[in-house]
Amino acid sequence: MESPTASDLYRAHAPGALRLAYLLTGEIESAHDLMQDAFVKMLARPHVLLRDEAFGAYLRVTIVNLSRSRWRRMRLEQRWARGLPQEPPPEADGYEQRDLLRRALQTLPERQRVAIVLRYFEDLTEQETADAMGTSVPAIKSLVQRGMETLRTHLKDERYA
Amino acid sequence: MPDLEREIRNQLERVADEARLHPEHEAHTLRRIRRRRKNSAVLGSALALVFVGGLAALVVWQPPARDEVPRQDDRHPHQLQVETQTLAVGDQPIALALDDSSLWVTTGRDRALLRITDGRVERSFAGGGVALDVEDGRVWQTRGGDGGEPDGELTATNTRTGEVVQRVTFVGESPYGVDVAPEGVFVALNGGDLARVHPGGDEYMRISLGRGLTNVVAADGTVWVSQPTEGVVWRVVVKGGDYETRPIDLREQLDGQSCPQGSAAYRDLVWIADPCSASLWVLNGSGDVVERISDVGAKPADVAAGGRYVYVSSFRRDHVVTIIDQKTRQVLASAEAGEGPSSIVADATGAWVANSEEQSLTRITLP
Numbered sequence: 380m381e382s383p384t385a386s387d388l389y390r391a392h393a394p395g396a397l398r399l400a401y402l403l404t405g406e407i408e409s410a411h412d413l414m415q416d417a418f419v420k421m422l423a424r425p426h427v428l429l430r431d432e433a434f435g436a437y438l439r440v441t442i443v444n445l446s447r448s449r450w451r452r453m454r455l456e457q458r459w460a461r462g463l464p465q466e467p468p469p470e471a472d473g474y475e476q477r478d479l480l481r482r483a484l485q486t487l488p489e490r491q492r493v494a495i496v497l498r499y500f501e502d503l504t505e506q507e508t509a510d511a512m513g514t515s516v517p518a519i520k521s522l523v524q525r526g527m528e529t530l531r532t533h534l535k536d537e538r539y540a
Numbered sequence: 541m542p543d544l545e546r547e548i549r550n551q552l553e554r555v556a557d558e559a560r561l562h563p564e565h566e567a568h569t570l571r572r573i574r575r576r577r578k579n580s581a582v583l584g585s586a587l588a589l590v591f592v593g594g595l596a597a598l599v600v601w602q603p604p605a606r607d608e609v610p611r612q613d614d615r616h617p618h619q620l621q622v623e624t625q626t627l628a629v630g631d632q633p634i635a636l637a638l639d640d641s642s643l644w645v646t647t648g649r650d651r652a653l654l655r656i657t658d659g660r661v662e663r664s665f666a667g668g669g670v671a672l673d674v675e676d677g678r679v680w681q682t683r684g685g686d687g688g689e690p691d692g693e694l695t696a697t698n699t700r701t702g703e704v705v706q707r708v709t710f711v712g713e714s715p716y717g718v719d720v721a722p723e724g725v726f727v728a729l730n731g732g733d734l735a736r737v738h739p740g741g742d743e744y745m746r747i748s749l750g751r752g753l754t755n756v757v758a759a760d761g762t763v764w765v766s767q768p769t770e771g772v773v774w775r776v777v778v779k780g781g782d783y784e785t786r787p788i789d790l791r792e793q794l795d796g797q798s799c800p801q802g803s804a805a806y807r808d809l810v811w812i813a814d815p816c817s818a819s820l821w822v823l824n825g826s827g828d829v830v831e832r833i834s835d836v837g838a839k840p841a842d843v844a845a846g847g848r849y850v851y852v853s854s855f856r857r858d859h860v861v862t863i864i865d866q867k868t869r870q871v872l873a874s875a876e877a878g879e880g881p882s883s884i885v886a887d888a889t890g891a892w893v894a895n896s897e898e899q900s901l902t903r904i905t906l907p
Binding site: 385386389390393394397398399400401402407408410411412415418419422423480481484495496499500527530531534 | 544545547548549551552553555556557558559560561562565566568569570572573576577856
């Protein structure tokens with residue numbers, strides 16, 4: 380069977396990759412950059428043959444790793460582009476609960492945010508989440524539990540009080 | 541907890557739905573992939589040559605520091621032939637400056653100041669500045685004031701000996717852009733002042749403009765200071781000990797986002813890169829907007845002028861340098877740089893750009 384081209388892989392995986400990157404970064408501009416960097420990192424090496432089904436998993440890990448190194452890069456960027464205004468949040472559109480969650484996610488420590496997004500958005504098992512983050516299952520359980528407690532506090536919905 | 545989990549899952553889906561793909565991103569991504577593949581192939585060939593050559597002739601051969609892959613964007617294919625070369629510098633380059641014989645580079649990790657002559661790193665001094673300029677045998681750097689070093693400073697390093705011959709401390713402040721002019725050394729302090737330092741002495745005057753100052757460029761008695769947080773460029777006319785200031789509000793010009801950053805003054809015009817509006821502003825000496833040039837990359841960060849051309853680096857996503865005819869102000873070509881092109885300087889035959897995420901510089905040469 381013929382291997383998929385870079386264009387094939389981009390079209391198949393970019394929408395999901397962008398959604399994951401957006402949840403991890405909380406900023407649409409940063410999410411686009413992160414997704415593009417992940418594709419370049421994955422596909423730039425010549426003669427690397429990847430099966431389409433394996434590509435998605437590798438891409439997910441690459442996005443997670445890049446999001447975690449993003450803060451280091453942001454520091455460098457800020458040295459150059461010091462004083463740039465922050466990206467404005469998307470226009471409010473009535474989904475108050477969604478906006479609450481977006482903001483609450485960004486208050487989480489980075490590892491908790493990644494763990495929650497992988498568990499509840501990517502629907503990975505605890506073992507798969509641990510593999511993607513390079514840590515243990517107990518550590519994932521702890522990260523998710525603490526993250527969920529923080530989200531519960533932030534969301535302050537009487538249904539969970 | 542299950543109710544909360546279900547709600548979190550639903551809300552995560554809804555938040556993720558806000559992320560929309562832009563069609564042009566596919567082309568950008570694939571272009572970057574092709575360029576990386578070319579570079580990898582060249583590096584692999586060079587290493588193979590070294591290995592084979594070493595075995596056959598027992599001659600130690602250094603792989604070339606530069607690759608010779610022409611890398612030209614295809615948006616303007618027929619207007620101008622551009623040659624690009626990459627020079628590895630072993631650290632993240634932050635800022636650049638040119639004098640008659642050398643290119644000066646500050647780096648982020650090792651906090652060094654490199655002198656590059658004829659495409660080779662010749663000497664390394666203490667550096668790490670966020671901005672620099674070189675004039676009359678001195679390299680001026682600004683650094684500090686950003687958390688790690690609470691006080692900012694401006695230093696002048698002798699280009700021959702590497703000795704720091706002048707140091708001005710800005711207590712609790714964060715200096716950024718620096719430009720040397722006959723009227724003095726001008727420093728943009730992020731806290732809101734433009735400092736004018738006398739070369740050879742510690743005394744300086746301050747001109748209060750507003751918080752968030754970044755870049756500064758001085759020419760013909762006029763200083764131009766970027767204030768991206770307000771979308772403003774300040775025009776400051778210095779006459780002896782007096783000065784006049786005028787804010788130029790770029791947001792008013794386009795009724796939208798603007799955050800002016802890198803700037804260059806060249807032949808009666810001032811060129812200002814604006815990543816928020818993805819454009820290059822052209823002002824005349826009075827501060828009036830002559831033109832706004834788009835098609836200069838997704839995030840234009842810095843601009844330099846030399847010879848017949850103006851060069852604009854685009855810091856994110858497309859990673860290109862756009863080349864503009866300084867007389868007609870037409871976009872002639874765009875050359876692909878490395879990752880994170882930021883600071884850029886130009887001479888009569890081309891430009892150097894700092895690839896701040898790739899530990900390299902790109903040299904762009906024009907006919």
